[in-house]
Amino acid sequence: xxxxxxxxxxxxxxxxxxxxxxxxxxxxxxxxxxxxxxxxxxxxxxxxxxxxxxxxxxxxxxxxxxxxxxxxxxxxxxxxxxxxxxxxxxxxxxxxxxxxxxxxxxxxxxxxxxxxxxxxxxxxxxxxxxxxxxxxxxxxxxxxxxxxxxxxxxxxxxxxxxxxxxxxxxxxxxxxxxxxxxxxxxxxxxxxxxxxxxxxxxxxxxxxxxxxxxxxxxxxxxxxxxxxxxxxxxxxxxxxxxxxxxxxxxxxxxxxxxxxxxxxx
Amino acid sequence: xxxxxxxxxxxxxxxxxxxxxxxxxxxxxxxxxxxxxxxxxxxxxxxxxxxxxxxxxxxxxxxxxxxxxxxxxxxxxxxxxxxxxxxxxxxxxxxxxxxxxxxxxxxxxxxxxxxxxxxxxxxxxxxxxxxxxxxxxxxxxxxxxxxxxxxxxxxxxxxxxxxxxxxxxxxxxxxxxxxxxxxxxxxxxxxxxxxxxxxxxxxxxxxxxxxxxxxxxxxxxxxxxxxxxxxxxxxxxxxxxxxxxxxxxxxxxxxxxxxxxxxx
Numbered sequence: 001x002x003x004x005x006x007x008x009x010x011x012x013x014x015x016x017x018x019x020x021x022x023x024x025x026x027x028x029x030x031x032x033x034x035x036x037x038x039x040x041x042x043x044x045x046x047x048x049x050x051x052x053x054x055x056x057x058x059x060x061x062x063x064x065x066x067x068x069x070x071x072x073x074x075x076x077x078x079x080x081x082x083x084x085x086x087x088x089x090x091x092x093x094x095x096x097x098x099x100x101x102x103x104x105x106x107x108x109x110x111x112x113x114x115x116x117x118x119x120x121x122x123x124x125x126x127x128x129x130x131x132x133x134x135x136x137x138x139x140x141x142x143x144x145x146x147x148x149x150x151x152x153x154x155x156x157x158x159x160x161x162x163x164x165x166x167x168x169x170x171x172x173x174x175x176x177x178x179x180x181x182x183x184x185x186x187x188x189x190x191x192x193x194x195x196x197x198x199x200x201x202x203x204x205x206x207x208x209x210x211x212x213x214x215x216x217x218x219x220x221x222x223x224x225x226x227x228x229x230x231x232x233x234x235x236x237x238x239x240x241x242x243x244x245x246x247x248x249x250x251x252x253x254x255x256x257x258x259x260x261x262x263x264x265x
Numbered sequence: 266x267x268x269x270x271x272x273x274x275x276x277x278x279x280x281x282x283x284x285x286x287x288x289x290x291x292x293x294x295x296x297x298x299x300x301x302x303x304x305x306x307x308x309x310x311x312x313x314x315x316x317x318x319x320x321x322x323x324x325x326x327x328x329x330x331x332x333x334x335x336x337x338x339x340x341x342x343x344x345x346x347x348x349x350x351x352x353x354x355x356x357x358x359x360x361x362x363x364x365x366x367x368x369x370x371x372x373x374x375x376x377x378x379x380x381x382x383x384x385x386x387x388x389x390x391x392x393x394x395x396x397x398x399x400x401x402x403x404x405x406x407x408x409x410x411x412x413x414x415x416x417x418x419x420x421x422x423x424x425x426x427x428x429x430x431x432x433x434x435x436x437x438x439x440x441x442x443x444x445x446x447x448x449x450x451x452x453x454x455x456x457x458x459x460x461x462x463x464x465x466x467x468x469x470x471x472x473x474x475x476x477x478x479x480x481x482x483x484x485x486x487x488x489x490x491x492x493x494x495x496x497x498x499x500x501x502x503x504x505x506x507x508x509x510x511x512x513x514x515x516x517x518x519x520x521x522x523x524x525x526x527x528x529x
Contacts, residue, residue: 058503065510072517073362076524093341098333106370110502114378118495125491177518227389227491231382234498238374243325250329258336258441 027221028214034138035145043142047150055111055158062107063100063162067169070095075178084180088188091170096163096193097257101201102249104162105208108155109241113216116147117237120220121230129221144221148213155209156202163201167193204252211248212241290404290485291412291478297402298409307406312414315376316421323422324429326371331359331430335437351438352449353456359430360457365465366513368426369472372419373505377480380411381501384484385494393485408485412477419473420466427465468516475512476505 074087120143123129129139167189174185219237223229298304335355342351384407387393396403431453438444480501487497 058507061507062510065507065514069362069366069510069514069517072514072521076517076521077357094334094337098337102330107503107506110374110506111499114495114499114502118492118499122492122495178521227494228382228386230491231386231494231498234495235375235378235382238378238502239322239371242371242374243322246326246329250333253333253336257340 024215024218027218028211031140031144031148031214031217032210034140035148038138038141038145039149040142040146043146044149044153047146048154051108051112051150051154052157054115055108055154056161058107058111059104059158059162060165062103063166064169066099066103067091067095067166068173070099070166071170071174071178075174075180084178085184085188087178087180088170088174088185089192092167092189092192095166095170096197096201098249098253100162100166101159101204101208102245104158105155105205105212105245105249106242107162108151108158108209109212109216109245110238112151112154113212113241114234114238116151116213116216117220117223118230118234120144120217121223121233124221124223125226125229139221144213144217147217148210151209151213152206153209155212156205159201159205160198163193163198200256204249207252208245208248211244215241215244286486287478287482290408290482294404294409294481295412296409297405298413301402301405304405304409308410308413308417311410312417315379315411315414316418318379319372319375319418319422320425322375323368323371323426326367327364327426327429328433330367331355331363332433332437334358334363335434336441339437339442348442348444349448349452351444352434352453355434355438356431356453356456357461359434360427360461360465364426364430365423365468365472366509368422369419369469369476369509369513370506372415372422372473373476373480373502373509376415376418377476377505378498378502380415380477381480381484381487382494382498384408384411384481385487385497388485388487389490389494404485408481411481412474415477415480416470416474419469419471419476423466423469464520468513471512471516472509475508479505479508 070091071087074090075084078084078086078090120129123143129143132139132142171182171185171189174180175182216237219233219240223233225232298308335351338351338354338358339348342348342354384393387407393403393407396406435449435453438449439446483497483501483504487493489496
């Protein structure tokens with residue numbers, strides 16, 4: 001896990017990282033191919049139900065507190081210029097566009113991504129994956145594919161929930177704690193939510209879910225070294241999934257909003 | 266009715282029990298660590314290890330998210346023809362909320378899961394029992410140092426997160442929208458006060474401590490072999506992320522109240 005294990009200097013380290021990156025892309029393509037050509041609807045449904053039942057509570061709590069935190073912070077900054085309900089505009093605009101989808105994906109990575117990696121890792125070190133292969137079945141089609149579909153279908157649902165709960169949390173805290181008039185807070189929140197941003201958030205969710213599942217299942221499938229290896233694989237999986245989520249979000253933000261705004265700016 | 270009460274009561278009791286376990290374990294192991302020289306030495310080593318492991322992940326999270334905020338804010342400030350307000354706005358966002366929040370979430374993912382997985386592995390392979398059998402204190406030597414180290418690296422990683430965030434917004438503003446370099450730097454610093462920096466650092470110290478405490482406790486009391494290690498790491502990440510967000514909200518509320526009372 002620790003990069004210090006490489007004693008051959010920085011060049012070897014960079015080489016190792018590049019190889020890992022290339023192999024991850026290879027794994028992603030193979031896994032996506034397996035998921036698309038040989039979908040397993042029954043397993044996908046079960047995994048989707050499990051993903052939603054385990055991740056949604058986390059998403060709800062995280063989004064509620066994110067909405068609350070954004071509202072308090074925005075109100076604190078805006079109180080200097082007496083702009084109470086403007087806090088709602090900021091949360092509605094920034095929350096739905098960026099914060100809630102990102103946090104929903106991060107929560108799924110933390111809850112279900114870690115579970116994907118630790119399940120597959122435990123199966124790998126106890127030779128269950130080998131057993132599947134010996135039986136002439138493909139772990140890629142049987143285990144990885146359904147997880148990819150489950151995440152790609154589950155994350156958008158989580159994003160919608162995060163949007164709803166985050167806005168309700170913002171309204172609740174804005175009204176009861178910060179003391180903004182309920183009507184004008186709700187008006188500011190709803191006025192700043194654009195339908196397109198909701199669709200874009202869900203689309204983002206599909207892509208992020210797909211990528212999270214690829215990253216975390218890869219870590220699980222390449223686990224080695226007993227119980228220690230499973231722990232390390234889970235750790236690597238969540239960290240890499242979060243990094244991929246953030247970098248992909250930036251790429252999407254730039255592609256969707258950046259070029260138009262920079263032209264204006 | 267009885268069943269309903271039981272259904273509500275069970276998770277609540279579970280939460281209270283877990284909270285008590287984390288609190289008592291944290292106090293006893295932290296005390297055992299800071300009062301022994303072996304514990305303090307181990308803490309320094311582990312802090313360096315955790316810092317090294319978190320540097321790149323924190324940069325890879327803080328920089329893209331700051332750039333995203335910058336790109337979105339360009340539109341917002343351009344709508345009011347107030348582009349000059351962009352750098353101070355970004356500085357305040359990064360220093361007050363973005364860097365402490367997302368650096369700490371990354372520490373949850375990297376250090377939190379790592380601590381739980383390491384301690385969990387040591388538990389299921391009976392290494393912790395071996396340490397205790399030798400008459401040494403596994404809390405002082407293994408668990409406590411990780412808790413203290415996590416609290417210590419929180420503020421350091423926050424500084425690093427702010428640095429990376431500032432750089433990425435600089436790239437967006439100066440390269441992306443051709444803002445003059447000097448204007449950006451001068452007005453960027455206007456957005457923050459020394460107090461903002463100190464509050465942000467204090468927050469990260471608290472978040473780091475929470476992350477260390479929760480994940481060390483979950484790892485230390487792992488049960489159920491190899492699969493249990495994975496579950497402990499998973500639980501640690503989820504719980505620490507939620508705990509950090511809740512703590513952030515509580516601290517923000519406290520600061521907000523101080524602000525409207527005119528103390529700050």
